[in-house]
Every structure is written in structure tokens, then in C-alpha cells.
Amino acid sequence: MANYARIELHLHLDGSLSVRWAYEKALQRKIIEKSCSFRDFYNMVFRDNTQPHSVSINKFDLMCDLLQTPEDLSEAAYDLSRRLYSLGIWYAEIRFASQQHMKKGLKQKEALLAVISGTKKAMKEVPITVQVIDCMMHKGSSALFNEAQNVETIEAVRDLRKDGACGIDLAGYENNCDFSEYASLFQYAKSLGIPCTVHAGEMGIGSHVIDALNWGVDRIGHGVNCIQKTEYLERVVSSRIPLELCVTSNVKRDMNYGNHAVLSLMEAGAVVTLNSDNMMFARTCCANEHFQMKMLGVTDQTLKQCAMNAVQAAFCDEDTKNRLKEKIEKEEHA
Ligand SMILES: [Zn+2]
Numbered sequence: 409m410a411n412y413a414r415i416e417l418h419l420h421l422d423g424s425l426s427v428r429w430a431y432e433k434a435l436q437r438k439i440i441e442k443s444c445s446f447r448d449f450y451n452m453v454f455r456d457n458t459q460p461h462s463v464s465i466n467k468f469d470l471m472c473d474l475l476q477t478p479e480d481l482s483e484a485a486y487d488l489s490r491r492l493y494s495l496g497i498w499y500a501e502i503r504f505a506s507q508q509h510m511k512k513g514l515k516q517k518e519a520l521l522a523v524i525s526g527t528k529k530a531m532k533e534v535p536i537t538v539q540v541i542d543c544m545m546h547k548g549s550s551a552l553f554n555e556a557q558n559v560e561t562i563e564a565v566r567d568l569r570k571d572g573a574c575g576i577d578l579a580g581y582e583n584n585c586d587f588s589e590y591a592s593l594f595q596y597a598k599s600l601g602i603p604c605t606v607h608a609g610e611m612g613i614g615s616h617v618i619d620a621l622n623w624g625v626d627r628i629g630h631g632v633n634c635i636q637k638t639e640y641l642e643r644v645v646s647s648r649i650p651l652e653l654c655v656t657s658n659v660k661r662d663m664n665y666g667n668h669a670v671l672s673l674m675e676a677g678a679v680v681t682l683n684s685d686n687m688m689f690a691r692t693c694c695a696n697e698h699f700q701m702k703m704l705g706v707t708d709q710t711l712k713q714c715a716m717n718a719v720q721a722a723f724c725d726e727d728t729k730n731r732l733k734e735k736i737e738k739e740e741h742a
Contacts, residue, residue, distance in 0.1 A: 410739045412711045413694040414498045415718035415732065416683055418605075418629055418652035420579075421504040421523065422471040423686025424488055427453060430688070433474045433484075453688070467689065468508075475504075476512040478522035485526025485540075488687075493536040495693050499732055501723060502527065503541035503577055506564055507557040516542070516557070517564040524572040537728060539574035541605065544593060546580035551589035562597045574723035575603040577629060582612035587619050594623040603723040605652065609633035614640040621647055627721050630654060635669040645677045650721035654685030655700060656692040665700055674710060681718040682711075712736065 425433075431449045434440040440449060453467065475481050485502060492500050504523055506516035514522075520542050527538035542565050544558040551558075558578075565573045576597045578590055587608070597604050603626045609617035610630035617634040621643060631651040634640040644651070655670050656663075674680055682697040684690065698711050719732045 410708055410712070410742050411496060411695070411698075412708070412715040412736065412739060413496060413682075413698040414736065414739075415681070415715055415722065416492065416497055416500040416694050417627070417650075417681055417718050417722060418654055418683035418685055419488075419492075419500060419502050420468075420686050421484060421488060421502050422468050422475060422508070423689045424502075424684065425471060425474070425484055425688050426487065426491065427688055429484070429487055430471060430474060433480065434470075437474060437480075439470070439473050471688075472508045473511070475509055476514070478514065478518060478525075481509060481519055481522035482526035482529070485523040485538075486529050487526075489527050489530030489536060489538045490534065491687075492538070493530070493534040495695060497536060497694060498735060499537045499719070499722060499724070499728070501539050501541050501574060503543050503579070505543035505545050505561070505579055507545055507554070507561055515564075516560045517567060520564045520568055520573055521571070524568065527572060537724070539572055539723060541575045541577050541723070542573060543577040543579040544590075546578065546582060546584040549585050551585060551593070553585075555593070558593050559596065562593065562600065562602065565597075565602055566600045569602070575605060575626075577604070578606045579629075580607075582607055582610060582616065587612065587616045591619070591623050594620075594625060598624060605629050610658070618643060621649060625649075626723070627652055630658070632658065632669045632673070635672055641673075641676055641678075648679055650679045650681055650717055652681055652683050652721075654683045654690070655697060657685030657690035660690050665704055670701070671704060671706075674706070679717050679721070680714050681721060682714050683718075712740065 431446050506519040509519040523540050542561050544561045547554040605627040606620045606625050607629040608620040614633040614636035617631045627650045629652045634644045655668050659668050684692050715736050719729050
């Protein structure tokens with residue numbers, strides 16, 4: 409039985425911890441009371457799932473609080489990489505925002521190095537390739553609010569490109585300020601030759617996707633709201649920009665997959681990849697994303713194409729791409 413759920417391009421470390429790992433770490437680091445049971449913790453983690461984005465995004469704060477030392481960051485990345493392998497993943501790009509992990513005095517580069525070290529430890533033990541994307545963040549009402557930190561993020565990736573840092577992203581609450589204010593940061597990253605993706609058109613309006621296209625990014629995180637206007641959709645399709653779709657993550661409030669734009673995007677000819685976003689918060693994995701697509705009537709051939717799109721869009725070298733493509737071709741006859 410062919411399984412094309414092998415490549416993860418959009419996966420947040422802090423949103424993809426195992427709930428059990430997070431619970432034990434929270435107890436150990438005294439972030440929750442000793443009296444907090446696993447069931448209480450579970451309810452607390454998922455309480456916000458029904459809230460609007462502007463509120464539910466705060467749930468990441470608790471997970472970031474668990475990940476403030478090199479040891480804990482590394483352990484979390486190791487645990488996630490091993491879990492991905494056990495779920496059948498061959499290649500993954502884990503992302504996190506190093507500037508969210510400086511509460512105990514870490515520099516962004518140290519945080520990034522810690523995450524990379526966890527992935528490397530896993531890669532020594534099991535055959536999986538994992539690279540790390542560092543995310544710039546939307547914070548204040550102007551991009552200037554944390555511009556210095558965002559520049560530091562770009563420079564951390566620049567310094568660790570050879571060690572396993574593979575790209576830059578922009579994450580956080582998309583509607584905080586004028587999206588176009590981030591253009592210069594992407595220009596800077598591109599001038600350094602760093603591959604770029606950006607959360608655009610997820611919570612925000614479809615024109616953000618067009619902004620991102622104009623910056624010359626390599627991929628779009630989500631991008632679903634390009635469906636809001638025919639001209640946006642046509643631009644996305646004609647540009648061949650890969651979209652990192654995360655369907656379950658988008659529909660987790662009501663699980664209404666039928667309302668999601670994924671089928672329209674596929675039918676329009678957009679370059680679609682299927683990803684988990686937050687394995688913990690969205691309670692999903694790549695295999696589930698593929699399963700849900702099958703439930704909507706998406707064929708194996710299209711799922712194979714999504715996997716091939718992901719390989720082609722991956723921030724890795726040509727040898728790795730060729731090896732992954734060969735393996736996907738073999739799946740067809742598995
Ligand atoms: Zn995301």
C-alpha cells in the first residue's frame with residue numbers, strides 16, 4: 409500500500425510536542441503545580457482550540473516557557489524527530505522562533521544550535537533527515553517593534569546554514585501590523601542567500617500572499633486566503649509558488665474539512681504540499697492529513713504529486729531531493 413505521507417515542510421516545534429512530554433517537563437520545571445493532573449493539563453492545553461486566533465495563539469506561550477534552556481530545546485527536537493521517524497516521515501523541516509526562547513538568557517543562535525543538536529542526535533540513531541527553519545516574529549503594532557530581534561534571527565540562520573539551519577520564516581499573529589513592513593527583512597535574508605517561507609494568508613487577508621510573492625519568497629506558509637479573490641488565486645497558480653497547506657490545523661475548531669479551500673486550490677492547479685503545522689495542538693500528523701484528503705476524494709496520484717511538490721520545494725540539496733524522489737517513485741509499486 410503506497411504511503412506518500414513522507415515529507416513535512418511546515419511543523420512548529422513548540423506546537424508539536426507530545427502532550428505527555430510537555431506535562432512532565434512542566435512539572436519538572438515547576439511551571440504547573442504538583443497537584444495538576446495529566447488530565448487537567450490536557451484540558452488546559454486544548455481549552456483554547458475553540459477560541460479565535462487572536463486568543464488561541466497564546467497557547468504557544470506555555471510551550472515556549474518549557475523550552476528555555478539548551479537541554480530542553482535539544483530534548484524536544486530529539487523527541488519530535490524520533491516521533492516523526494516512527495510515523496514514517498523521511499524528511500522534515502522543523503520550525504521554531506529562537507527569539508521566543510531567550511527568557512533565561514540564551515542568545516538566538518544558541519537556541520537554534522540547541523534545536524539542531526537534538527535533530528542531529530536523532531539522525532544518528534534513525535534514518536530521517538531533519539533540518540531547522542528559524543522564524544522571525546510578528547509582535548508589536550509595527551515591524552520596528554522587534555526588528556532587531558528579527559535581524560538577529562536571520563543572522564543566526566546565516567551563521568548555522570552549514571550545520572542544519574535551512575531557512576527563515578515569519579510567524580505569529582499575522583494581523584498585528586501592516587504586513588508590507590516586513591519586506592526589508594526578507595530582502596536582507598534573500599541577499600544572504602537564505603531560503604524563505606512566510607506565514608501569509610492564514611489568518612490574514614489574501615493580499616498578504618501577494619505581498620509575500622512580491623518579496624520573492626520560496627514558499628508560502630498556508631496561503632489559503634488567496635482564494636478570496638480570483639486575481640490572487642491566478643497569481644499564486646501562475647507563479648508556481650509552493651503552498652504549505654495545514655488543513656487539520658486550519659479546521660480544528662469544527663473539523664469541517666469540506667469548508668476548507670484545499671480542493672479548490674488543487675483544482676485550480678496550485679502547487680500544494682500537505683503538512684501538520686502543530687501535531688499537538690491540531691492533534692494530527694502527516695499520515696492523517698493524507699487520510700483526510702482521501703476522505704474528500706483526493707486520489708493517490710494527487711497525494712503522490714503533493715509529496716513530489718514537497719520534495720521539490722524542500723530547503724535541501726539536490727542529492728537529497730533526488731534520493732527522496734526515487735523513494736517516492738518506489739512507493740507507487742509498494
Ligand atoms: Zn505555522
